[in-house]
Amino acid sequence: MTDLLRLENLSVHLLANHSSIPVLQDINFSVAEGEILAVVGESGCGKSLTSLALTRLLPEKVFSYHSGKILFQNKNVLEFSETxxxxxxxxxxxxxxxxxxxxLNPIKKIKDQIIEPYIIHISQNKKEAIEKAEFLLGKVGITDIKDRMEAYPGQMSGGILQRISIAMSLMCNPKLLVADEPTSALDVTIQSQLVDLLMEIRKENKMSILFISHDIGLVSSISDRIIIMYAGQIVESGTVDSVMDAPLHPYTTALLGAIPTIGDLSHKRLDSIPGIVPAPIDFPKGCHFHARCTKALDICKTKNPNMTDREAQSVRCFLYEGEQTKNA
Ligand SMILES: Nc1ncnc2c1ncn2[C@@H]1O[C@H](COP(=O)(O)OP(=O)(O)OP(=O)(O)O)[C@@H](O)[C@H]1O
Ligand SMILES: [Mg+2]
Structure with missing residues (x-):
């Protein structure tokens, strides 16, 4: 499969008080055409920063793209003009x-918001834009479409609004959809309906999806590959099957221990991961996870491990040192 997006050694810094603090370090991943790549990690791991960095949405007065490349269809977004x-x-x-x-903008009618991307990017023909919006609203299961188009966001439920957001995101036939926790604010039943809907749409439109979530259980059922982030770095990546069946990084193992298993009636307490994700200003020396890791070695406190490649997985952990490494 051809890569649609590829990040190569991307590092992003936060500019604060005349200092420059790394918030994303050495991020490497690719999304192939038509592929779903999941990005998983606890709150504060850098998932949203990564997703915003892709299109340089991080404000450049506050963040600097320190090094690396963001290749979209082989062109480096870091060298893109404003146009x-x-x-x-x-x-x-x-x-x-x-x-x-x-x-969504609370003081703008749905109609005006949903046609806006089409008018900006595709054509100024308003009638055509409205027809496309109505078609897509139907696709995402909205009824009473004409009434909804005239309504304001505050008049609708979160589930309906998120369906509208999905329709809106499809107005310009994107090649890549970045879904940043798209269902975590919604009820579980609505969540699964929306995930099914995204899967259907991806099949029809052959688009790629970067699906960000803190819920490894949810994304594992829908994704092709998965990356696990911890404190501004990727600590493990691989096919969903390989990572779920045989997680390598102690952080991935801990995340998997924190999800309930369907059918497990033992009422066993779920494992939580003691401690918290450090903020960028507190990223420790050595492996970022060492203070919470049950398997930490002495070296983990002083040296940050490189990625070690396995057949279907890569892992950033000294437990695998000695195997073939990259970024050495
Ligand atoms: N504008 C900012 N200024 C300073 N720190 C920031 C800023 N934006 C994010 N951060 C910090 O960067 C880290 C990563 O944040 P990010 O929003 O990417 O986390 P996340 O993985 O998306 O978490 P969540 O699951 O809660 O959405 C956090 O420690 C956050 O506090
Ligand atoms: Mg986030």
């Missing part, structure tokens, strides 16, 4: 965010 960025954002790469109540 190229404009057509990338909302055109070729579209976003769905966690909370539709904040991602």
């Amino acid at each position: 190229e960025l404009y057509s990338l954002r909302g055109g070729e790469i579209a976003y769905i965010f966690q909370d539709p109540f904040t991602s």
Whole structure:
């Protein structure tokens, strides 16, 4: 499969008080055409920063793209002109965010919001834009479409609004959809309906999806490959089957210990991971996870491990040192 997006050694820094603090370090991953790649990690691991960095949505007064490349269709987004960025954002790469109540404008009718990307990126023909919006609203299961188009976000439930956000993200036939916790603000039943809907749409439109979630159980059922992030770094990546069946990094193992197993009636307490994810200013020396790791070695406190490649997985952990490494 051809890579649609490829991040090569991307590092992003936060600029604060005349200092420059790394918030994303050495991020490497690719999304192939038509593929679903899941990005998983606890709150504060850098998932959203990564997703915003893809289209340079991180404000450049506060963040600097320190090193590396963001290749979209083999062109480096870090070298894009303002015009190229404009057509990338909302055109070729579209976003769905966690909370539709904040991602949609409360004082603008749905109709005006949903046609906006089409008018900006595709054609100024308003009639055509409205027809496309109505078609997509039907596709995502909205009824009373004409009434909904005239309504404001505050008049609808979160589930309906998130369906509208999905329709809106499809207005320009994006090649990549970035879904940042698209269902975590919603009830579980609505969650699974929306995930099914995204899967259907991806099949029909052959688009790729970067699916961000803290829920490894949810994403494992829908994704092709998975990356696990911890404190601004990727600590493990691989096919979903390999990572779920044989997690290598102690952090991945701990995340998997924190999800319930369907059919397990033993009422055993789920494992939580003691401690918290450090903020970028507190990233420790050595492996970022060592203070919470049950398998930490002495070296983990002083040296940050490189990625070690296995057949279907890569892992950033000294337990696997000695095997073939990259980024050495
Ligand atoms: N504008 C900012 N200024 C300073 N720190 C920031 C800023 N944005 C994010 N951070 C910090 O960067 C880290 C990563 O944040 P990010 O939003 O990417 O986490 P996340 O993995 O998406 O978490 P969540 O699951 O809660 O959405 C966090 O420690 C966060 O506090
Ligand atoms: Mg986030």
